[in-house]
Amino acid sequence: MSSPSTPHPAEGARAARGRPPRLDQGRTAQAALELLDAAGLDALTMRRLADAVGAQAGALYRHFATKQDLLTVMAERMLEGCSAPPPEGDWSERLTVLAHRMRAALLAHRDGARVYAGTHSTGPNTLGFAETLIGVLRGASFRDEDAARAVLAVVNFTVGHTLEEQAALRPGGPDAAEPGPADPDGLRRAVAAQGLPHLTAALPVLTSTDFAAHFAFGLNLLVQGLRATDRNGPAGAVEAGRP
Template identity: 65%
Template sequence: MSSPSTPARGRPARLDPDRTVGTALELLDEAGLDALTMRRLADALGVQAGALYRYFATKQDLLTAMAERMLADAGTPPAAAATPDADWSERLADLARAMRAALLARRDGARVFAGTHSTGPHTLGFAETMIGVLREAGFDDRDAAHTLMAVANFTVGHTLEEQAALRPGSGDPADPERLCQAVTVTPGRFPHLATALPTLTGTDFTAGFEFGLRVLVQGLRTLDRTGHRHGYAAGHGGGGRERS
Protein backbone atom coordinates (compact mmCIF):
# COMPACT_ATOMS: atom_id res chain seq x y z
CA MET A 1 0.00 0.00 0.00
CA SER A 2 1.50 3.34 -1.02
CA SER A 3 1.93 6.23 1.41
CA PRO A 4 0.80 9.82 0.63
CA SER A 5 4.42 10.69 -0.20
CA THR A 6 4.96 7.64 -2.42
CA PRO A 7 2.47 7.45 -5.30
CA ALA A 8 1.31 4.09 -6.58
CA ARG A 9 2.78 3.02 -9.90
CA GLY A 10 1.08 4.79 -12.78
CA ARG A 11 -0.70 7.30 -10.54
CA PRO A 12 0.24 10.97 -10.03
CA ALA A 13 1.75 11.95 -6.69
CA ARG A 14 -0.75 13.12 -4.12
CA LEU A 15 -0.34 16.80 -3.35
CA ASP A 16 -1.76 18.87 -0.52
CA PRO A 17 -0.72 22.12 1.20
CA ASP A 18 0.53 20.49 4.42
CA ARG A 19 2.79 18.04 2.64
CA THR A 20 4.03 20.75 0.28
CA VAL A 21 5.01 23.07 3.15
CA GLY A 22 6.62 20.24 5.09
CA THR A 23 8.72 19.23 2.09
CA ALA A 24 9.67 22.86 1.47
CA LEU A 25 10.93 23.16 5.05
CA GLU A 26 12.97 19.97 4.64
CA LEU A 27 14.57 21.37 1.49
CA LEU A 28 15.21 24.64 3.30
CA ASP A 29 17.15 22.81 6.01
CA GLU A 30 19.10 20.81 3.42
CA ALA A 31 20.09 23.55 1.00
CA GLY A 32 19.04 26.98 2.28
CA LEU A 33 16.61 29.57 1.00
CA ASP A 34 18.56 30.53 -2.13
CA ALA A 35 18.39 26.95 -3.41
CA LEU A 36 14.69 26.54 -2.65
CA THR A 37 12.90 26.95 -5.98
CA MET A 38 9.42 25.92 -7.03
CA ARG A 39 10.93 23.54 -9.58
CA ARG A 40 13.15 21.86 -6.99
CA LEU A 41 10.20 21.54 -4.65
CA ALA A 42 8.07 20.02 -7.41
CA ASP A 43 10.81 17.50 -8.17
CA ALA A 44 10.98 16.50 -4.50
CA LEU A 45 7.23 16.03 -4.45
CA GLY A 46 7.19 14.10 -7.71
CA VAL A 47 4.85 16.51 -9.49
CA GLN A 48 5.01 19.06 -12.28
CA ALA A 49 5.98 22.56 -11.14
CA GLY A 50 2.65 23.91 -12.34
CA ALA A 51 0.81 21.70 -9.85
CA LEU A 52 2.20 23.71 -6.94
CA TYR A 53 0.38 26.83 -8.08
CA ARG A 54 -2.91 25.18 -7.28
CA TYR A 55 -2.21 25.98 -3.63
CA PHE A 56 0.47 28.68 -3.81
CA ALA A 57 0.07 31.30 -6.52
CA THR A 58 3.60 32.65 -5.94
CA LYS A 59 6.74 31.64 -4.11
CA GLN A 60 5.98 34.41 -1.61
CA ASP A 61 2.72 32.64 -0.77
CA LEU A 62 4.73 29.48 -0.10
CA LEU A 63 7.18 31.36 2.13
CA THR A 64 4.28 32.83 4.08
CA ALA A 65 2.90 29.34 4.68
CA MET A 66 6.36 28.17 5.76
CA ALA A 67 6.63 31.09 8.20
CA GLU A 68 3.26 30.17 9.64
CA ARG A 69 4.39 26.59 10.17
CA MET A 70 7.59 27.74 11.90
CA LEU A 71 5.56 29.63 14.51
CA ALA A 72 3.58 26.53 15.41
CA ASP A 73 5.14 26.32 18.90
CA ALA A 74 6.06 29.96 19.49
CA GLY A 75 2.57 31.04 20.56
CA THR A 76 2.54 28.76 23.60
CA PRO A 77 6.09 28.86 25.02
CA PRO A 78 6.96 27.31 28.37
CA ALA A 79 7.98 29.11 31.55
CA ALA A 80 6.75 32.58 32.45
CA ALA A 81 4.89 33.35 29.23
CA ALA A 82 2.36 30.64 30.03
CA THR A 83 2.03 31.65 33.71
CA PRO A 84 -0.69 34.28 34.19
CA ASP A 85 0.65 35.49 37.57
CA ALA A 86 4.21 36.00 36.29
CA ASP A 87 5.50 39.53 35.73
CA TRP A 88 4.43 40.89 32.33
CA SER A 89 8.01 41.70 31.35
CA GLU A 90 9.18 38.12 31.84
CA ARG A 91 6.16 36.77 29.96
CA LEU A 92 6.95 39.17 27.10
CA ALA A 93 10.61 38.17 27.11
CA ASP A 94 9.72 34.48 27.00
CA LEU A 95 7.53 35.06 23.95
CA ALA A 96 10.42 36.81 22.18
CA ARG A 97 12.74 33.94 23.11
CA ALA A 98 10.23 31.42 21.79
CA MET A 99 10.00 33.30 18.50
CA ARG A 100 13.79 33.38 18.16
CA ALA A 101 14.00 29.67 18.90
CA ALA A 102 11.37 28.92 16.26
CA LEU A 103 13.32 30.87 13.62
CA LEU A 104 16.65 29.34 14.63
CA ALA A 105 15.17 25.86 14.37
CA ARG A 106 15.21 26.22 10.58
CA ARG A 107 18.08 27.13 8.30
CA ASP A 108 17.50 30.69 7.06
CA GLY A 109 14.38 30.76 9.21
CA ALA A 110 14.53 34.50 9.79
CA ARG A 111 14.96 35.18 6.06
CA VAL A 112 11.88 33.12 5.34
CA PHE A 113 9.87 34.90 8.01
CA ALA A 114 10.96 38.45 7.16
CA GLY A 115 8.46 40.25 4.96
CA THR A 116 5.71 37.66 5.29
CA HIS A 117 2.30 38.60 6.62
CA SER A 118 0.63 35.39 7.63
CA THR A 119 -2.93 35.38 8.92
CA GLY A 120 -2.74 31.73 9.95
CA PRO A 121 -3.69 30.47 13.42
CA HIS A 122 -0.11 30.14 14.69
CA THR A 123 0.88 33.69 13.74
CA LEU A 124 -2.37 35.15 15.00
CA GLY A 125 -2.13 33.07 18.17
CA PHE A 126 1.34 34.40 18.89
CA ALA A 127 0.15 37.99 18.37
CA GLU A 128 -2.94 37.39 20.50
CA THR A 129 -0.85 36.03 23.35
CA MET A 130 1.61 38.94 23.34
CA ILE A 131 -1.02 41.65 23.07
CA GLY A 132 -3.01 39.92 25.82
CA VAL A 133 0.01 39.98 28.13
CA LEU A 134 0.48 43.69 27.51
CA ARG A 135 -3.18 44.69 27.86
CA GLU A 136 -3.45 42.73 31.09
CA ALA A 137 -0.42 44.69 32.33
CA GLY A 138 -2.22 47.96 31.65
CA PHE A 139 -0.85 48.98 28.25
CA ASP A 140 -3.39 50.65 26.02
CA ASP A 141 -4.33 49.11 22.69
CA ARG A 142 -2.00 51.28 20.60
CA ASP A 143 1.03 50.73 22.84
CA ALA A 144 0.35 47.00 22.91
CA ALA A 145 0.23 46.89 19.10
CA HIS A 146 3.41 48.95 18.73
CA THR A 147 5.16 46.74 21.27
CA LEU A 148 4.20 43.60 19.36
CA MET A 149 5.74 45.05 16.20
CA ALA A 150 8.85 46.32 18.00
CA VAL A 151 9.55 42.97 19.66
CA ALA A 152 8.89 41.01 16.48
CA ASN A 153 11.06 43.32 14.37
CA PHE A 154 13.91 43.20 16.89
CA THR A 155 13.72 39.41 17.12
CA VAL A 156 13.62 38.85 13.37
CA GLY A 157 16.38 41.38 12.73
CA HIS A 158 18.68 39.94 15.38
CA THR A 159 18.09 36.40 14.15
CA LEU A 160 18.77 37.45 10.56
CA GLU A 161 22.21 38.69 11.59
CA GLU A 162 22.79 35.65 13.79
CA GLN A 163 22.01 33.18 11.02
CA ALA A 164 24.05 35.18 8.51
CA ALA A 165 27.09 34.72 10.75
CA LEU A 166 26.81 30.94 10.69
CA ARG A 167 28.66 28.79 8.23
CA PRO A 168 26.24 27.59 5.55
CA GLY A 169 25.11 24.09 6.37
CA SER A 170 27.35 23.58 9.39
CA GLY A 171 25.47 25.31 12.15
CA ASP A 172 28.80 26.28 13.73
CA PRO A 173 29.62 29.93 14.45
CA ALA A 174 31.87 31.63 11.93
CA ASP A 175 35.53 31.86 12.85
CA PRO A 176 35.86 34.96 15.09
CA GLU A 177 39.44 35.49 13.89
CA ARG A 178 38.17 35.76 10.32
CA LEU A 179 35.57 38.27 11.45
CA CYS A 180 38.20 40.35 13.21
CA GLN A 181 40.45 40.31 10.15
CA ALA A 182 37.56 41.46 7.99
CA VAL A 183 37.24 44.63 10.09
CA THR A 184 40.15 47.01 9.69
CA VAL A 185 40.15 48.91 12.97
CA THR A 186 43.29 50.56 14.29
CA PRO A 187 43.36 51.96 17.86
CA GLY A 188 44.85 55.20 16.61
CA ARG A 189 41.99 55.95 14.24
CA PHE A 190 39.08 54.22 16.00
CA PRO A 191 40.08 53.97 19.69
CA HIS A 192 36.57 53.41 21.06
CA LEU A 193 35.62 50.93 18.37
CA ALA A 194 38.87 49.04 18.88
CA THR A 195 38.07 48.44 22.55
CA ALA A 196 34.58 47.16 21.66
CA LEU A 197 35.77 44.92 18.82
CA PRO A 198 35.95 41.68 20.85
CA THR A 199 32.24 42.01 21.63
CA LEU A 200 31.28 43.22 18.16
CA THR A 201 33.01 40.28 16.50
CA GLY A 202 32.05 37.74 19.14
CA THR A 203 29.69 34.85 18.64
CA ASP A 204 27.68 34.97 21.87
CA PHE A 205 24.47 35.74 20.03
CA THR A 206 22.27 34.86 22.98
CA ALA A 207 23.99 37.48 25.15
CA GLY A 208 23.39 40.10 22.46
CA PHE A 209 19.76 39.11 22.11
CA GLU A 210 19.17 39.21 25.86
CA PHE A 211 20.79 42.64 26.13
CA GLY A 212 18.58 44.06 23.38
CA LEU A 213 15.52 42.47 24.93
CA ARG A 214 16.39 43.94 28.31
CA VAL A 215 16.74 47.41 26.78
CA LEU A 216 13.35 47.03 25.11
CA VAL A 217 11.67 46.01 28.34
CA GLN A 218 13.30 48.82 30.31
CA GLY A 219 12.07 51.28 27.70
CA LEU A 220 8.56 49.90 27.99
CA ARG A 221 8.67 50.42 31.74
CA THR A 222 9.05 54.18 31.16
CA LEU A 223 5.58 54.26 29.65
CA ASP A 224 2.93 55.49 32.05
CA ARG A 225 0.29 52.82 31.53
CA THR A 226 -2.52 55.19 32.51
CA GLY A 227 -2.39 56.50 28.94
CA HIS A 228 0.24 59.24 29.26
CA ARG A 229 3.81 59.02 28.03
CA HIS A 230 6.78 60.74 29.60
CA GLY A 231 8.05 63.31 27.09
CA TYR A 232 5.78 61.98 24.35
CA ALA A 233 4.49 64.64 21.94
CA ALA A 234 1.15 64.29 20.21
CA GLY A 235 1.40 63.72 16.51
CA HIS A 236 4.68 61.74 16.86
CA GLY A 237 6.62 64.52 15.13
CA GLY A 238 7.44 66.60 18.16
CA GLY A 239 5.34 69.51 16.89
CA GLY A 240 2.21 68.65 18.79
CA ARG A 241 1.19 69.53 22.30
CA GLU A 242 2.96 67.40 24.88
CA ARG A 243 0.60 65.35 26.99
CA SER A 244 0.37 66.43 30.59
Protein backbone atom coordinates in the same frame (compact mmCIF):
# COMPACT_ATOMS: atom_id res chain seq x y z
CA MET B 1 9.45 1.83 4.96
CA SER B 2 6.92 4.66 4.66
CA SER B 3 3.31 3.60 4.31
CA PRO B 4 1.29 4.84 1.29
CA SER B 5 -0.72 7.07 3.62
CA THR B 6 2.38 8.88 4.89
CA PRO B 7 4.70 9.41 1.89
CA HIS B 8 8.11 10.88 2.54
CA PRO B 9 8.35 14.43 1.15
CA ALA B 10 11.45 13.54 -0.84
CA GLU B 11 9.82 10.65 -2.69
CA GLY B 12 9.72 11.54 -6.37
CA ALA B 13 7.08 10.67 -8.90
CA ARG B 14 9.66 9.47 -11.38
CA ALA B 15 9.61 6.07 -9.73
CA ALA B 16 5.85 5.85 -9.98
CA ARG B 17 4.19 5.15 -13.32
CA GLY B 18 0.64 5.74 -12.13
CA ARG B 19 -1.20 8.78 -10.86
CA PRO B 20 1.10 11.29 -9.10
CA PRO B 21 0.55 11.70 -5.36
CA ARG B 22 -2.17 14.14 -4.41
CA LEU B 23 -0.75 17.43 -3.23
CA ASP B 24 -1.82 19.11 -0.05
CA GLN B 25 -0.54 22.38 1.31
CA GLY B 26 0.69 21.00 4.63
CA ARG B 27 2.76 18.18 3.14
CA THR B 28 4.18 20.50 0.50
CA ALA B 29 5.15 23.14 3.09
CA GLN B 30 6.87 20.49 5.20
CA ALA B 31 8.81 19.30 2.15
CA ALA B 32 9.80 22.91 1.47
CA LEU B 33 11.13 23.27 5.03
CA GLU B 34 13.17 20.08 4.59
CA LEU B 35 14.65 21.42 1.35
CA LEU B 36 15.35 24.71 3.12
CA ASP B 37 17.27 22.94 5.88
CA ALA B 38 19.22 20.87 3.37
CA ALA B 39 20.19 23.54 0.85
CA GLY B 40 19.16 27.01 2.06
CA LEU B 41 16.68 29.56 0.78
CA ASP B 42 18.58 30.48 -2.37
CA ALA B 43 18.39 26.86 -3.58
CA LEU B 44 14.68 26.49 -2.81
CA THR B 45 12.90 26.71 -6.15
CA MET B 46 9.42 25.67 -7.16
CA ARG B 47 10.91 23.14 -9.56
CA ARG B 48 13.03 21.50 -6.84
CA LEU B 49 10.06 21.44 -4.53
CA ALA B 50 7.90 19.85 -7.22
CA ASP B 51 10.53 17.12 -7.66
CA ALA B 52 10.61 16.55 -3.91
CA VAL B 53 6.87 15.97 -3.67
CA GLY B 54 6.68 14.05 -6.94
CA ALA B 55 4.57 16.53 -8.88
CA GLN B 56 4.75 18.78 -11.90
CA ALA B 57 5.91 22.30 -11.13
CA GLY B 58 2.67 23.71 -12.48
CA ALA B 59 0.68 21.70 -9.96
CA LEU B 60 2.25 23.64 -7.08
CA TYR B 61 0.69 26.86 -8.32
CA ARG B 62 -2.75 25.51 -7.44
CA HIS B 63 -1.71 25.86 -3.80
CA PHE B 64 0.83 28.69 -4.04
CA ALA B 65 0.22 31.38 -6.65
CA THR B 66 3.75 32.74 -6.11
CA LYS B 67 6.88 31.75 -4.25
CA GLN B 68 6.03 34.45 -1.70
CA ASP B 69 2.82 32.56 -0.96
CA LEU B 70 4.92 29.45 -0.31
CA LEU B 71 7.23 31.37 2.04
CA THR B 72 4.22 32.71 3.95
CA VAL B 73 2.91 29.20 4.54
CA MET B 74 6.40 28.05 5.57
CA ALA B 75 6.67 30.96 8.01
CA GLU B 76 3.28 30.08 9.47
CA ARG B 77 4.39 26.49 9.95
CA MET B 78 7.61 27.56 11.68
CA LEU B 79 5.68 29.31 14.46
CA GLU B 80 3.79 26.18 15.43
CA GLY B 81 3.70 25.95 19.23
CA CYS B 82 4.90 29.51 19.82
CA SER B 83 1.47 30.82 20.83
CA ALA B 84 1.12 28.62 23.91
CA PRO B 85 0.67 30.82 27.02
CA PRO B 86 4.02 31.44 28.74
CA PRO B 87 4.49 30.46 32.40
CA GLU B 88 2.85 32.72 34.97
CA GLY B 89 4.95 35.61 36.19
CA ASP B 90 5.61 39.30 35.68
CA TRP B 91 4.54 40.60 32.26
CA SER B 92 8.18 41.31 31.35
CA GLU B 93 9.19 37.74 32.10
CA ARG B 94 6.32 36.38 30.02
CA LEU B 95 7.11 38.70 27.11
CA THR B 96 10.76 37.65 27.27
CA VAL B 97 9.80 33.97 27.13
CA LEU B 98 7.69 34.58 24.04
CA ALA B 99 10.44 36.51 22.25
CA HIS B 100 12.99 33.77 22.97
CA ARG B 101 10.45 31.21 21.78
CA MET B 102 10.13 33.00 18.44
CA ARG B 103 13.90 33.28 18.03
CA ALA B 104 14.27 29.56 18.69
CA ALA B 105 11.58 28.79 16.10
CA LEU B 106 13.39 30.82 13.44
CA LEU B 107 16.78 29.35 14.35
CA ALA B 108 15.34 25.85 14.05
CA HIS B 109 15.46 26.20 10.26
CA ARG B 110 18.30 27.25 8.01
CA ASP B 111 17.59 30.80 6.79
CA GLY B 112 14.45 30.73 8.94
CA ALA B 113 14.50 34.48 9.56
CA ARG B 114 14.92 35.19 5.83
CA VAL B 115 11.87 33.08 5.13
CA TYR B 116 9.82 34.80 7.83
CA ALA B 117 10.84 38.40 7.02
CA GLY B 118 8.25 40.16 4.89
CA THR B 119 5.56 37.50 5.26
CA HIS B 120 2.14 38.41 6.59
CA SER B 121 0.40 35.19 7.45
CA THR B 122 -3.12 35.21 8.81
CA GLY B 123 -2.85 31.59 9.91
CA PRO B 124 -3.53 30.35 13.44
CA ASN B 125 0.13 30.08 14.48
CA THR B 126 1.05 33.63 13.48
CA LEU B 127 -2.12 35.27 14.72
CA GLY B 128 -2.13 33.13 17.85
CA PHE B 129 1.41 34.24 18.69
CA ALA B 130 0.49 37.91 18.23
CA GLU B 131 -2.68 37.38 20.28
CA THR B 132 -0.67 35.89 23.16
CA LEU B 133 1.88 38.72 23.07
CA ILE B 134 -0.75 41.44 23.03
CA GLY B 135 -2.71 39.64 25.73
CA VAL B 136 0.33 39.68 28.03
CA LEU B 137 0.69 43.44 27.61
CA ARG B 138 -3.01 44.29 27.84
CA GLY B 139 -3.16 42.13 30.95
CA ALA B 140 -0.47 44.38 32.40
CA SER B 141 -2.65 47.46 31.71
CA PHE B 142 -0.83 48.65 28.60
CA ARG B 143 -3.04 50.68 26.29
CA ASP B 144 -4.17 48.93 23.12
CA GLU B 145 -2.05 51.27 20.98
CA ASP B 146 1.06 50.77 23.10
CA ALA B 147 0.55 47.01 23.28
CA ALA B 148 0.26 46.82 19.48
CA ARG B 149 3.37 48.92 18.89
CA ALA B 150 5.27 46.97 21.53
CA VAL B 151 4.48 43.73 19.74
CA LEU B 152 5.70 45.20 16.44
CA ALA B 153 8.93 46.31 18.16
CA VAL B 154 9.53 42.90 19.77
CA VAL B 155 8.78 40.93 16.61
CA ASN B 156 10.82 43.23 14.38
CA PHE B 157 13.76 43.13 16.78
CA THR B 158 13.59 39.34 17.02
CA VAL B 159 13.39 38.82 13.26
CA GLY B 160 16.10 41.39 12.53
CA HIS B 161 18.47 40.02 15.15
CA THR B 162 17.97 36.44 14.00
CA LEU B 163 18.42 37.49 10.38
CA GLU B 164 21.83 38.96 11.21
CA GLU B 165 22.68 35.98 13.43
CA GLN B 166 21.98 33.43 10.72
CA ALA B 167 23.81 35.52 8.12
CA ALA B 168 26.88 35.79 10.34
CA LEU B 169 26.99 32.04 10.87
CA ARG B 170 26.40 31.15 7.22
CA PRO B 171 29.37 29.20 5.83
CA GLY B 172 31.83 30.97 3.56
CA GLY B 173 33.18 29.63 0.26
CA PRO B 174 32.55 26.18 -1.23
CA ASP B 175 35.01 24.49 1.12
CA ALA B 176 34.62 27.05 3.92
CA ALA B 177 38.13 28.28 3.02
CA GLU B 178 36.78 31.78 2.47
CA PRO B 179 35.34 33.80 5.34
CA GLY B 180 31.58 33.95 5.65
CA PRO B 181 29.56 37.16 5.78
CA ALA B 182 30.93 37.89 9.26
CA ASP B 183 34.69 38.38 9.17
CA PRO B 184 35.93 39.24 12.71
CA ASP B 185 39.58 39.25 11.66
CA GLY B 186 38.82 41.62 8.81
CA LEU B 187 37.03 43.96 11.22
CA ARG B 188 39.95 43.87 13.66
CA ARG B 189 42.43 44.69 10.89
CA ALA B 190 40.30 47.56 9.59
CA VAL B 191 39.85 49.07 13.05
CA ALA B 192 43.57 48.76 13.84
CA ALA B 193 44.56 50.27 10.50
CA GLN B 194 42.34 53.31 11.06
CA GLY B 195 43.31 53.75 14.71
CA LEU B 196 39.76 53.91 16.12
CA PRO B 197 40.05 53.76 19.94
CA HIS B 198 36.37 53.43 20.80
CA LEU B 199 35.81 50.61 18.34
CA THR B 200 39.02 48.96 19.59
CA ALA B 201 37.60 48.92 23.11
CA ALA B 202 34.32 47.46 21.86
CA LEU B 203 35.86 44.79 19.59
CA PRO B 204 35.56 41.88 22.05
CA VAL B 205 31.78 42.26 21.99
CA LEU B 206 31.47 43.32 18.35
CA THR B 207 33.34 40.21 17.21
CA SER B 208 31.67 37.86 19.68
CA THR B 209 29.43 35.08 18.37
CA ASP B 210 27.51 34.86 21.64
CA PHE B 211 24.30 35.81 19.88
CA ALA B 212 22.17 34.63 22.78
CA ALA B 213 23.80 37.29 24.98
CA HIS B 214 23.40 39.94 22.26
CA PHE B 215 19.72 39.07 21.92
CA ALA B 216 19.10 39.06 25.66
CA PHE B 217 20.71 42.50 26.02
CA GLY B 218 18.67 44.06 23.23
CA LEU B 219 15.46 42.48 24.43
CA ASN B 220 16.10 43.78 27.94
CA LEU B 221 16.47 47.31 26.52
CA LEU B 222 13.05 46.95 24.93
CA VAL B 223 11.54 45.69 28.16
CA GLN B 224 13.05 48.53 30.17
CA GLY B 225 11.70 51.00 27.64
CA LEU B 226 8.25 49.49 28.03
CA ARG B 227 8.55 49.75 31.82
CA ALA B 228 9.05 53.51 31.36
CA THR B 229 5.83 53.83 29.38
CA ASP B 230 3.20 55.86 31.22
CA ARG B 231 0.10 53.66 31.13
CA ASN B 232 -2.12 56.45 32.46
CA GLY B 233 -1.19 59.40 30.27
CA PRO B 234 -1.55 59.97 26.50
CA ALA B 235 -0.57 57.08 24.26
CA GLY B 236 3.19 56.85 23.88
CA ALA B 237 3.92 59.27 26.75
CA VAL B 238 6.81 58.61 29.12
CA GLU B 239 6.69 59.27 32.84
CA ALA B 240 8.78 62.26 33.84
CA GLY B 241 11.68 61.51 36.14
CA ARG B 242 11.70 57.75 35.49
CA PRO B 243 15.25 56.40 35.01
